[in-house]
Amino acid sequence: MTGIVSQSDKHTSGEDSLIARYFKPLATDPGAFGLDDDAAALRAAGEDIVVTTDAIVEGVHFLPDDPPDTLARKALRVNLSDIAAKGAVPAGFVLTLAVRKADESWLKPFARALGEDAADFGCPLLGGDTVSTPGPLMISITAFGRLPQGKMVHRAGAQAGDRMFVTGTIGDAALGLDVLQGGPVAAALADDASGRDFLAARYRVPQPRNALAHAVRAHASAAMDVSDGLAGDLAKLCAASGVTAVINVPSVPLSSAAAGLVARKAIGIETLVAGGDDYELLCAVPGDRADAFLREARQAKVTVTAIGGLIAGSSPPSFLDGQGRELKLQQLSYSHF
């Protein structure tokens, strides 16, 4: 800790030039002005700008030994996932990085991976602030998306009769975290390195479903991304919309790694439905839009699965097993296995 210093003294000039060297190449948007100005300018020709912000802290949201490249991707992708859920197209992001020191061996792979994702998702770096901290590493990203005026898809808006869809597969990330922490899932997969790697990667590098954004905007009555577990986030969407849901748990899409663990009774399906960090999209779609939604999802090459439907009521969502029996809600709250 160097005491209270003015902004220019936060880093040595060598550190400043290191930071500039690695991040300037990411500022590909003309409105970023090469990171040489005090602000960026985001052009918005009659569109709304969707704004979302997510921060991750070392030791709280990620593991101290998580590789810098996967951290970069996750920090950006959790924001991209929100933009997709709202039906918007990525427009750019600003980065706040709090680091103990400017360490080239960390910054280089971090910036490279961030730049690759920024390019792949069409979401350039617009600006940021790098500050010193004596504490844990923290990465905060505020990301922007564009959509036609008034067209943001909300958590509220779903109606009784709508069908519930989810993208990808559910619960892998929670299993991946357990694998990385050497927990019971790691033990159950002791002989399955590729299964462990798959699940760890699902935790470390989510796959935001930005390709589905147009279908969400065109057809969904409500949507959000699943970051805190399918069960919890579905409850939030239902509460915001003033409806409740009936979910057919055997319909919840599972990866073969997760399905294998369930089949072997190494884990219960409740663990998957409650586990966090999926970053899949949860979409309520009116019945007469479902076919068009599915068709557009196929064209976008995003797997979506119907998992149940919405009904009138204000009770918590119901989760039914293969025999139509309701699973107890307390089993669905997040647990560390």
Place this chain on the structure above:
Amino acid sequence: MTGIVSQSDKHTSGEDSLIARYFKPLATDPGAFGLDDDAAALRAAGEDIVVTTDAIVEGVHFLPDDPPDTLARKALRVNLSDIAAKGAVPAGFVLTLAVRKADESWLKPFARALGEDAADFGCPLLGGDTVSTPGPLMISITAFGRLPQGKMVHRAGAQAGDRMFVTGTIGDAALGLDVLQGGPVAAALADDASGRDFLAARYRVPQPRNALAHAVRAHASAAMDVSDGLAGDLAKLCAASGVTAVINVPSVPLSSAAAGLVARKAIGIETLVAGGDDYELLCAVPGDRADAFLREARQAKVTVTAIGGLIAGSSPPSFLDGQGRELKLQQLSYSHF
């Protein structure tokens, strides 16, 4: 530290409701959706959205015993200052708050002061993220402004022949920091409690010059806010514009507290010209625009002072004393007294 947890588990539900209670009232813009959605929507009818971001860390950018209300104001105002410097009108902000725990006695005055400033400056809270950290408190704000398409005022753009103006008074905040740290300025003002209070307040609560934004946009060829010291920031503006400056140091506007310390030789004027945290605006204005700029500044009730002019050249800016002698540049770099 509670281990790696999903987002919903970052705080207890009691903490979450505490945070919601204090921050929801600040989300007055319809595009904030009451902080109940995953993103905000910023309407932009053909305007550009100016984006700026600044983070402050406890023990690095502010003192651990700084009051929560002044911290809130400073965190927002340093961003408002950038928006003013670019000629834009505040549109809103998002807040990332990293705290050890949700402490009501801290959150309440923090949120109240933030809400007051948000209302006073027309810059409502649009969204945010509150995360736990085992480390120092960190406040990161990304703020937005609006201006007509392509009209952002840059650091680059100043021309030889332009006059340099600065708002308010220079150097008070650096003296205020010394007062708060019990340094030589505090000793020199041992018998002057009101002088000490004035300077400390200038450090803790900057006065962003948003009222001048229209004049900046209408008349300045280049502008930036002075956060790292007048000397250093002027050098940046000159370098970006490809010109150099000649500053008449006795013209640099000083508060009576600062002027008194200079008159008593308790400090040198170099300390003021080099000291950080002013958050005043530095504007280059073409000669034929200077009268109109001054007139509009008067109407906006913002004091602006001509401090010199720009000339061709790439050498560092010159600072001349009352006898026209050049002050040595090394005296102008930031020092802790």
